[in-house]
Amino acid sequence: xxxxxxxxxxxxxxxxxxxxxxxxxxxxxxxxxRTVKVHVYxxxxxxxxxxxxxxxxxxxxxxxxxLGWREDIDSRRRIDVx
Numbered sequence: 001x002x003x004x005x006x007x008x009x010x011x012x013x014x015x016x017x018x019x020x021x022x023x024x025x026x027x028x029x030x031x032x033x034r035t036v037k038v039h040v041y042x043x044x045x046x047x048x049x050x051x052x053x054x055x056x057x058x059x060x061x062x063x064x065x066x067l068g069w070r071e072d073i074d075s076r077r078r079i080d081v082x
Contacts, residue, residue, distance in 0.1 A: 004043060011039045016056045 049055035
């Protein structure tokens, strides 16, 4: 299992599922574009990805991502909206 922080998971979810760029992710999550880049870099290092595209593809191919912790992010978003 990938040991991503909660914030890394939120960043990754927006990149993979909504196709957002760093600036868009930062605006949505209330962080700087530079901070988003750092999160992406750290996630790439953790899984051995050479780029954000490779990271996204790896996550789409990993059933733990598709069936696992993404549900936790989705439920947290629903709570935030309420």
